[in-house]
Amino acid sequence: MFIYYVRLALLSYRRNPILSSLMVLAVAIGIGAYMVIFTLNYFMGGDPIPHKSSQLYHIQLDYGNPAFPDFDPPPQLTYIDTMALLDLTTDYPRTATSKFVGVVEPENQEIRPFSVSGRGNFSDFFTMFDIPFQYGSGWDRSADEGRQQVIVLSQELNEQLFGGADSVGETVHLHGYNFTVVGVLDNWTPVPKFYDVNNGPFDPIEEAYIPWHLIVSLRLDRAGNTNCWQAPEGDGFQAFLNAECAWIQFWVELQDRNAYEDYLNFINSYAAEQKSFGRLQQPVDKRLFDVNEWMIEQEVLPDETRILSALAAMLLAVCLLNTVGLLLSKFLGKAPEIGVRQALGAHKGSLFIQHVIEAGFIGALGGVLGLGVAALGLEGIKILMGDMIVSDWMHLNLTVVLVTIALAIVSTVIAGLYPIWRACNINPAIHLKLQ
Numbered sequence: 001m002f003i004y005y006v007r008l009a010l011l012s013y014r015r016n017p018i019l020s021s022l023m024v025l026a027v028a029i030g031i032g033a034y035m036v037i038f039t040l041n042y043f044m045g046g047d048p049i050p051h052k053s054s055q056l057y058h059i060q061l062d063y064g065n066p067a068f069p070d071f072d073p074p075p076q077l078t079y080i081d082t083m084a085l086l087d088l089t090t091d092y093p094r095t096a097t098s099k100f101v102g103v104v105e106p107e108n109q110e111i112r113p114f115s116v117s118g119r120g121n122f123s124d125f126f127t128m129f130d131i132p133f134q135y136g137s138g139w140d141r142s143a144d145e146g147r148q149q150v151i152v153l154s155q156e157l158n159e160q161l162f163g164g165a166d167s168v169g170e171t172v173h174l175h176g177y178n179f180t181v182v183g184v185l186d187n188w189t190p191v192p193k194f195y196d197v198n199n200g201p202f203d204p205i206e207e208a209y210i211p212w213h214l215i216v217s218l219r220l221d222r223a224g225n226t227n228c229w230q231a232p233e234g235d236g237f238q239a240f241l242n243a244e245c246a247w248i249q250f251w252v253e254l255q256d257r258n259a260y261e262d263y264l265n266f267i268n269s270y271a272a273e274q275k276s277f278g279r280l281q282q283p284v285d286k287r288l289f290d291v292n293e294w295m296i297e298q299e300v301l302p303d304e305t306r307i308l309s310a311l312a313a314m315l316l317a318v319c320l321l322n323t324v325g326l327l328l329s330k331f332l333g334k335a336p337e338i339g340v341r342q343a344l345g346a347h348k349g350s351l352f353i354q355h356v357i358e359a360g361f362i363g364a365l366g367g368v369l370g371l372g373v374a375a376l377g378l379e380g381i382k383i384l385m386g387d388m389i390v391s392d393w394m395h396l397n398l399t400v401v402l403v404t405i406a407l408a409i410v411s412t413v414i415a416g417l418y419p420i421w422r423a424c425n426i427n428p429a430i431h432l433k434l435q
Contacts, residue, residue: 005354009361016330020362023326023412027366030319031408032373037312039378039400044202044301048190049129052253053291056128057260059085059250060289060297062271064282065229073284074227075198075298076246079216081274085250088266093124093253096212099199099223102175104208106161116157116174117223119196120212126152126183128253129195134158136168136183143182144211151179152209158184172208175220179210194291196249197298199224222247244279252288264288320415327362327416331355331423338423348424355420356413363412367405371396374404 013020047053061081064071077085082096098120105113125131126138135158139150151172158167172179185205192201215222219237224247232243254260267287274280289297338351375396396404 001353002357005357006361008354009358012330012334012358013361016333019326019330023323023330023362024365024369026319026322026326027363027408027412028369028373030316031367031370031404031411032377034312034316034407035370035374035400035404036377036381037308038403039374039396040381041301041309042400043191046191047292048192048194049291052128052130053194055253055255056291057252057254057263057288058291058294059252059267060284060287061267062275062280062282062284062287063227063229063244063246066281071229071282073282074225074229074246075249076225076227077248077250078244078246079241079248081270082248082250084270085267088270089263092259092263093128094251095122095125095128096248096250097121097125097195098212098215098248099196099206100215100220101223102208102220104157104161105173107171107173108161111160116207118174118208118210118220119206120210120215120220122212124253125195125209125251128251129190131188132186134184134186135166136181138209139182139211144213147211147213147217149177149179149214150182150211152183152185153181154185154205154207155187157207174208174210175218177218192295192300194295195251196224197295197300198249201295201298201300216241254288260288316411320411323362323412323415324418327359328419328422331416331419334423351424352420355416355423359413359416359420360409362416363409364405366412367408370408371401371404374400 049056058075059077060073060075061077063073063078076098077096086094086096100118100120101115102118103113104116122144123139123141126133131138134155136152138152139148142148143150151174153161153167153172155164158164161167161172162170167181167184170181172181188205190205193203193205194201214220226245226247228243228245230244232239232245252263254263264287271280271287286293286297295301378396
């Protein structure tokens with residue numbers, strides 16, 4: 001029967017193509033506009049590591065000048081506190097991490113030296129964030145402690161330097177130093193880039209990864225945000241390291257509640273000790289944030305997207321209200337046909353199912369056309385936002401396509417319930433007399 005009812009819906013569309021096309025267009029515009037914002041929220045506000053997001057915690061300490069109570073504590077840590085937390089306990093996987101930039105000098109003389117974006121991190125960084133490898137792996141803790149000059153390349157940088165071949169064991173000349181390749185990342189594009197949301201949550205991942213201590217020992221050029229609430233006492237790099245300047249992210253993996261409470265006690269005890277020394281005088285409400293809490297705290301998903309969501313929902317509602325009127329006109333226009341079928345013994349339930357499927361057919365066509373509207377809308381968003389997003393990740397994937405078509409069908413069927421009810425409750429006698 002379902003195939004039969006679909007055939008009837010197709011015949012009905014052909015009998016009244018203009019009215020049917022107007023309904024399809026109304027659904028397409030409403031659904032397409034809504035799905036543009038849905039896609040934006042889906043990619044920008046989704047959980048980037050759902051299987052571990054509740055186990056990974058970012059640390060924030062009580063930084064700032066108490067003379068300015070409205071000052072928001074910076075999202076990063078100072079060098080002094082980072083070093084203290086690294087020594088605090090090694091029972092849990094943890095990593096300090098920060099960005100740097102450096103110049104790579106390829107061995108191939110035909111390729112000119114070029115700048116790369118890099119990240120200093122600890123060996124636990126790769127296992128904590130479940131980073132996949134195409135070749136090799138990350139380094140171990142001995143490389144962190146020994147400040148070994150090892151490097152992990154992104155897939156793109158490996159392609160650029162070694163033509164995509166297995167480069168483990170090869171040498172990369174970075175910032176005037178020789179680094180030995182120990183691994184090459186596989187395709188890894190977390191969105192948002194949750195491990196460093198304050199330095200561009202939608203920027204591409206870094207191209208090179210080295211042991212974090214080397215940023216300091218080799219005096220690499222740091223990149224990213226630096227927040228200082230007190231001027232360094234003296235000149236030079238060491239004075240900066242000793243200053244109240246936050247520029248390092250710090251993550252720890254705590255697999256259960258007991259681990260969380262244990263580590264929180266460490267952090268609280270450390271903060272209390274530093275307060276007694278006259279530091280950490282700006283209190284914070286929370287010191288450990290899991291991945292999703294941290295993205296909310298740092299407002300990764302801008303408020304404007306919520307406003308746009310409301311506007312898109314209102315546009316969808318207006319389009320569906322127009323669809324209600326058009327469906328009512330179409331179904332009541334079939335009143336003579338419905339009256340004859342009722343007189344011949346057609347049950348109201350069968351008529352109801354037939355018209356529900358017809359409304360769903362209109363919705364499916366609107367959903368397919370809405371995908372085109374959504375695709376155009378996303379291209380417009382990419383142009384408007386420019387460098388704020390990486391266009392590769394914002395697209396209509398299978399999930400978004402299925403949600404679009406399902407939403408179009410369901411919303412059109414719901415919009416058609418009243419017209420269908422009216423059509424199924426006409427008085428057949430009136431139309432039989434007219435026939």
